[in-house]
Amino acid sequence: QVQLQESGPGLVKTSETLSLTCAVSGGSVSSGNYYWNWLRESPGKGLEWIGYFHVSGATNYNVSLKSRVTISVDTSKNQLSLKVTSLTAADTAIYYCARAAAALYYFDSWGQGTLVTVSS
Amino acid sequence: EVVVTQSPATLSVSPGERATLSCRASQSIGSHLAWYLRIPGQAPRLLIYGASTRATGIPARFSGSGSGTEFTLTISSLQSEDFAVYYCQQYSNWPPGTFGQGTKLEIK
Numbered sequence: 001q002v003q004l005q006e007s008g009p010g011l012v013k014t015s016e017t018l019s020l021t022c023a024v025s026g027g028s029v030s031s032g033n034y035y036w037n038w039l040r041e042s043p044g045k046g047l048e049w050i051g052y053f054h055v056s057g058a059t060n061y062n063v064s065l066k067s068r069v070t071i072s073v074d075t076s077k078n079q080l081s082l083k084v085t086s087l088t089a090a091d092t093a094i095y096y097c098a099r100a101a102a103a104l105y106y107f108d109s110w111g112q113g114t115l116v117t118v119s120s
Numbered sequence: 121e122v123v124v125t126q127s128p129a130t131l132s133v134s135p136g137e138r139a140t141l142s143c144r145a146s147q148s149i150g151s152h153l154a155w156y157l158r159i160p161g162q163a164p165r166l167l168i169y170g171a172s173t174r175a176t177g178i179p180a181r182f183s184g185s186g187s188g189t190e191f192t193l194t195i196s197s198l199q200s201e202d203f204a205v206y207y208c209q210q211y212s213n214w215p216p217g218t219f220g221q222g223t224k225l226e227i228k
Contacts, residue, residue, distance in 0.1 A: 046219055046221045047222070049218075062216050096164065098164075
């Protein structure tokens with residue numbers, strides 16, 4: 001059974017860059033059968049999909065965040081990464097990594113999430 | 121973008137009773153709807169996909185129905201661990217797979 005675990009700083013400053021990682025065990029980020037995603041949850045917006053990475057090199061991002069987001073994979077460490085630039089208070093949220101089976105597009109496995117607070 | 125609306129925002133039900141949660145899509149999504157359980161401090165859990173198929177390990181008290189634009193999640197006999205937040209997600213138009221705003225199921 002695949003397990004995902006997010007990690008990163010709990011507090012970041014306004015205008016800075018957020019970097020999060022997601023360690024994957026029991027499965028491989030190199031599998032072509034899955035998309036590896038980042039999502040976030042905030043009180044004002046609920047759950048929001050941020051983007052995905054596929055081992056083919058394909059990425060796709062939410063248009064509302066596209067200019068500020070990069071998702072990548074380190075196959076040697078079997079982990080997923082997220083970078084979000086130019087942070088504002090609106091980026092305060094619980095950030096999740098999640099797996100979606102290719103051609104199915106619902107999220108069958110999630111990490112527990114990591115709370116990120118953006119403050120000046 | 122498909123807009124997904126959940127109702128009610130909060131539902132108060134007694135343990136052992138039935139709970140019915142609703143999810144509406146702004147356009148037809150066929151059966152491309154999933155339901156998730158969100159317990160604070162835990163990983164969100166997939167409950168239902170394809171509008172009515174229970175995910176692996178999900179108890180039979182959870183059932184999903186509907187197609188097109190109207191969907192329902194029914195929990196037949198509420199257990200203590202069921203009181204949490206529930207999200208629906210459409211994946212007919214993906215990406216993005218848009219979510220509803222959530223329904224908080226609380227103990228009456």
